[in-house]
Amino acid sequence: MNNPFKKEEKIKPKVAIHSITGCAGCQLVIYFIKDKLLELLGEIDLVAAPMIKGKNDEGPYDLCFVEGLVASEEDLEHLKKWREQSKVLVAWGTCATHGNVPGIKIFMDEKTVEAAVYKNRTGLKKGLKPLTPTPIEEHVKVDFSISGCPPEEIEFLRLVKHLLLQMNPVIYNEPVCVECTKREIKCLLEDGKECLGPLIRGGCDALCPGVNHGCTGCHGPLESVNIPQVMKLLEANGISEKLVKQRLQKYAGLKFEKLGVKLK
Amino acid sequence: MGKVLEKEGLHNFILSLQKHGLLIAPVTTDMTRFKVLEAGDKVELNNNPFFPLKKYFLPNEEPVLKIKNGLTKEPKLKEPKKIIFGARLCDINGLAILDKLYLDQRFVDETYKKRRENTTVIGLNCLNPPSENCFCGSMGLQKEGYDLLFHERELDYYIDVLTKKGAKLVKHLRSEEFDFPLPKTDKKLDPKDLWPFMADKFWEKDNDLCVSCQRCTILCPTCFCFDLHDDVNPATKSGDRLRTIDSCHSPDFTQVAGGHVFRAKRLQRYRHRVMHKLQFFKDKFDRSMCTGCGRCIDYCHSKIDFVKTINEDFK
Numbered sequence: 001m002n003n004p005f006k007k008e009e010k011i012k013p014k015v016a017i018h019s020i021t022g023c024a025g026c027q028l029v030i031y032f033i034k035d036k037l038l039e040l041l042g043e044i045d046l047v048a049a050p051m052i053k054g055k056n057d058e059g060p061y062d063l064c065f066v067e068g069l070v071a072s073e074e075d076l077e078h079l080k081k082w083r084e085q086s087k088v089l090v091a092w093g094t095c096a097t098h099g100n101v102p103g104i105k106i107f108m109d110e111k112t113v114e115a116a117v118y119k120n121r122t123g124l125k126k127g128l129k130p131l132t133p134t135p136i137e138e139h140v141k142v143d144f145s146i147s148g149c150p151p152e153e154i155e156f157l158r159l160v161k162h163l164l165l166q167m168n169p170v171i172y173n174e175p176v177c178v179e180c181t182k183r184e185i186k187c188l189l190e191d192g193k194e195c196l197g198p199l200i201r202g203g204c205d206a207l208c209p210g211v212n213h214g215c216t217g218c219h220g221p222l223e224s225v226n227i228p229q230v231m232k233l234l235e236a237n238g239i240s241e242k243l244v245k246q247r248l249q250k251y252a253g254l255k256f257e258k259l260g261v262k263l264k
Numbered sequence: 265m266g267k268v269l270e271k272e273g274l275h276n277f278i279l280s281l282q283k284h285g286l287l288i289a290p291v292t293t294d295m296t297r298f299k300v301l302e303a304g305d306k307v308e309l310n311n312n313p314f315f316p317l318k319k320y321f322l323p324n325e326e327p328v329l330k331i332k333n334g335l336t337k338e339p340k341l342k343e344p345k346k347i348i349f350g351a352r353l354c355d356i357n358g359l360a361i362l363d364k365l366y367l368d369q370r371f372v373d374e375t376y377k378k379r380r381e382n383t384t385v386i387g388l389n390c391l392n393p394p395s396e397n398c399f400c401g402s403m404g405l406q407k408e409g410y411d412l413l414f415h416e417r418e419l420d421y422y423i424d425v426l427t428k429k430g431a432k433l434v435k436h437l438r439s440e441e442f443d444f445p446l447p448k449t450d451k452k453l454d455p456k457d458l459w460p461f462m463a464d465k466f467w468e469k470d471n472d473l474c475v476s477c478q479r480c481t482i483l484c485p486t487c488f489c490f491d492l493h494d495d496v497n498p499a500t501k502s503g504d505r506l507r508t509i510d511s512c513h514s515p516d517f518t519q520v521a522g523g524h525v526f527r528a529k530r531l532q533r534y535r536h537r538v539m540h541k542l543q544f545f546k547d548k549f550d551r552s553m554c555t556g557c558g559r560c561i562d563y564c565h566s567k568i569d570f571v572k573t574i575n576e577d578f579k
Binding site: 042173197222226 | 496
């Protein structure tokens with residue numbers, strides 16, 4: 001894609017950080033960057049960030065981060081509006097990229113799930129009418145996808161820096177095993193435990209295996225994975241197919257289905 | 265000419281090395297790793313460490329260029345002198361292979377060179393292979409790449425001395441002439457020209473087991489491929505150009521400008537790794553790039569044994 005951040009323009013690029021259905025944790029990652037974020041704030045114009053700002057501008061935006069997934073009609077309206085208003089739209093976090101935990105609903109009877117929360121659906125505001133929960137790229141074109149529950153701050157910084165410097169952004173695209181091995185962590189899979197490391201996009205510096213907890217897959221799968229073989233390895237470690245499939249459903253069920261795993 | 269150290273003198277000898285620099289040796293906790301020796305650590309003499317020796321010469325990430333206010337300069341290496349004890353001949357020969365690439369007269373890598381000069385490598389000869397997957401006995405290892413090498417005999421250690429740097433550390437010991445034997449392994453790789461097997465269906469058998477986790481390349485004592493990233497702060501126009509260890513198992517590895525990926529299929533990537541190790545490098549440098557340490561089999565999630573495949577299936 002063409003980098004819309006023109007060097008000669010003296011005007012700072014307009015950046016927005018927006019949210020639809022989600023826990024807001026992915027936004028918090030950005031605000032918690034603190035010192036390094038303050039350095040960047042001199043280079044950008046943060047025109048909309050409803051979580052931390054009182055006055056928020058409508059578009060056009062040069063760069064818009066969207067956190068959360070489409071779970072209501074209101075979400076979809078907002079998303080479509082931001083897409084139209086933005087030159088670059090980034091799906092920020094696993095809800096936005098893969099559907100995450102709210103997306104588990106797809107694999108259950110949706111009416112039953114809704115009834116558990118909204119006993120009397122007639123009382124709902126019109127915009128809050130539930131939709132089948134779906135990642136944002138099911139509805140609009142996404143320029144960059146950065147998964148993670150939550151994503152790592154370095155991925156935000158790298159993307160913004162690369163765009164500001166007119167570079168082609170690089171998004172980390174290696175399995176968790178890479179960082180795990182580089183950190184010389186004893187392999188949990190080899191130890192007969194449960195770990196989804198070989199399937200999952202890293203970038204987390206093997207956070208969970210580093211504290212002796214198998215990867216649960218919060219970054220979602222890589223495109224080029226050998227799922228049948230990893231499932232065989234997990235089964236050899238005594239983890240039932242049913243449990244493995246539940247794990248795959250947790251963060252990125254839709255994506256795993258697209259990669260050929262039958263989850264329903 | 266070599267030197268001789270009595271067996272009971274080994275412990276004190278190792279500790280005395282701390283006078284000359286940062287002492288690194290294999291230590292076993294949940295597994296064996298090279299680490300800086302601290303009080304209470306016991307030097308592991310039986311296992312080969314998980315991560316090979318290369319980590320002290322080719323770190324996972326390092327700056328190759330410093331950028332300040334938009335101007336660039338070469339980074340200065342500020343590292344203490346290191347002494348590494350207990351490296352095996354497979355890892356050490358791995359260094360000798362890396363030397364061919366990084367110390368080539370035409371393109372000397374300055375940081376690698378300084379690290380090599382700054383580090384004293386003391387090897388430990390294997391009497392028994394540390395792993396059942398060791399096959400160095402068939403890979404033509406040579407007595408090169410180290411400063412000193414310890415060979416255990418019945419009553420003492422024979423120390424082979426290759427460099428002046430090493431000789432200084434053992435000048436107080438008794439001299440002896442002895443031709444120590446190279447390690448022997450039960451597992452052997454049959455020397456074969458692999459070109460006729462490029463299209464062999466047996467690659468697929470192993471490839472179906474490969475999960476592209478890249479552990480085989482990260483843990484290989486001779487895998488050196490890297491990627492370059494710029495980490496620059498747009499506000500201050502300052503930062504680093506970083507060299508990070510990359511792997512031919514990653515689809516991004518062969519991605520070029522415009523987005524095309526040359527080895528998009530896992531089979532192509534899997535085959536490339538084995539072919540590079542055993543054939544392409546040999547065609548160019550007259551020596552196999554593999555030193556037979558067996559880590560890529562030991563630590564493979566699926567325990568893919570390319571040695572077995574080549575020996576038994578490629579006919």
